[in-house]
Amino acid sequence: MNWARGAAAILAKDLKSELRGRAALNAVVLFAVVTLTAVSYSIGGYGITAEIQASLLWIVLFFAAMAGLSRSFVVEAEKGTQTALRLTATGAQVYLGKFAFNLLLLLVLDAVVLALFQILLPITTADWPLLVLGLLLGSAGLAASSTLIAAIVAQAGVKGALFTVLAFPILVPVLIAGIGATRKALAMDGLQSAGSEIQLLVSYTGIMITMALLLFDHIWKD
């Protein structure tokens, strides 16, 4: 179980560093607040359908994720602490630890965005269990891919939009399934109706994590 302990150690370290700087959390939450405010300002007066609400939710999540999820890797590369990690940790430990960190970050983001939604573009009726399940699984999928792409981007050494450019096509399945599940939750279609979306999210996350574990060592080789 060494990989679990190592991953937990990396998660704990990242959380500790985050609490001392709050850089990722700030970037992510601030981005979500700004985006949501801008959007609701422009369309809040008009009634919006469940479809649009679902899409908006995931667009905000996606862009906020793009703003913050690459940090945990880029910072290690920039500051040079990567060498120490490479000497002491395995690829699996690093990926899983940072995946867990990004997942936690996303879950906090989910809560903030949902809360903001209730204030700005209220969700009146919804199948809340399905809504939450969709968000959880979608966040897992987002985190799994984003962490892998972040590792690649950190090694590329170039900042800017590279992360978003690489991540978006890979994340399309998550977005489509997430929006689908959320839409069905808002339309109260019932848990059964979102079966294929949920299946997709679960299998996507599983496959992405597997790919990451298989490929990570190649990303960190030099």
Place this chain on the structure above:
Amino acid sequence: MRGFVKWLIGGWIALVIILAFAWAPEMTRPNFGTGTIEPWPSFRIVFFHVPAAWISVLAFTVSMLWSIAVLRKPTRERDDRAMASAELGFLFCSLALITGMVWARNDWGAYWNWDPRQTSVLILLLIYGGYFTLRSAVAEPLRRSRLAAVYSIVAFVTMPFLVFIVPRIMFSLHPSPIIQAGQGKGSMDPKMRTVFFMSLAGFTGLYIWMLSMRVRLERLAREVRAL
């Protein structure tokens, strides 16, 4: 020998074009509005649109396979092949997208419809774009080949998800799978089918020929730089 191949492929495709217009009968389709059978001339684009799409997927697969080879042993040759195939895939993907858009405009009135297949092809194009953006961002060749290879493999694994999303969406404007393997091949006239597969063979030959040229070009460029 090389010159001969070039003329063979060129001649073959020229033949396909002629046959597509002069020999293959015009496709028809039922007009649900008037209840009659009407001619569907724009269908001819299928002889070029679908092979382009198939070749772009083939090129993507080949690129991914060479990427796996790169990770096992990172040589310049393997990296050249992965990159060259991706370049060609990008080219054929653009062709598929453009021909698709022309066809869509003609038949459905709009260039873009967010039809699931159209969207998948667009996503494939974005994946190619990401691959090349990544390559241009990394200066050191060994690292570049490794990172690009990893991205290629990850992106390839995403494709099945996009293909499975397609059927889940209820309404699609896309012409129903007339060419799908083992299914409904009968909807196409045998002459049309002949032209179609001739075109597919031509496109494949074109791809293989261009791939070998591109790989050779890259190797020569490297030798020149080393001088």
Place this chain on the structure above:
Amino acid sequence: MAEILLKSLGRVFGERRVFADVDLTVEAGERLLIRGPNGSGKSTLVKIMAGLLEPTEGRVLYRTEGGEKPPEEVRSEIGYLAPDLVLYEELTPMENLDFFARLRGLPTGRANLELLDRVGLKDRAEDPVGTFSTGLKQRAKMAFALQNRPRFLFLDEPGSNLDDLGRDLVRRMVEDHRDPDAVVVIASNDPEEFRYGTRTYELG
């Protein structure tokens, strides 16, 4: 039984060749000194030996009781100290060492405090590394390099930024590794450190 074998080692960065055809065996008990002008590839060679960089030609093998293995499989027995090694600046040296101890499967807490004491950082154990001078950072890095009692110790310019007391620490560190079963590799341009080596390899 502890040996490092370098077989036909070469490294290229793009079009620039750093070195080629390095054939070398470092035997147990030896302290290898790698010398050469700036840019001759000392740091690159040390990195490849420590398993942090892949050679473009040839390979590195570690021969221990368990057989011949590549560096990645012997990581728990490797210690590395170099200018490009960086610790987490927002954490204290204790937090840094505890973190790496958890990853390495070593005890946390008191053992690390003693380690900090040995490098003279006990008084600053609870200050973030970011507040340290470069000399103190170097000492913290020394603690990191020694934490797992490595059989294979790699030192790249270990005395850089250190005062007399610090250099004395380096001397002691090298002497503590005077083990018939250990290997020390030092890359340096500092004449004072030349005497640490039992054998010299010239690059460039």
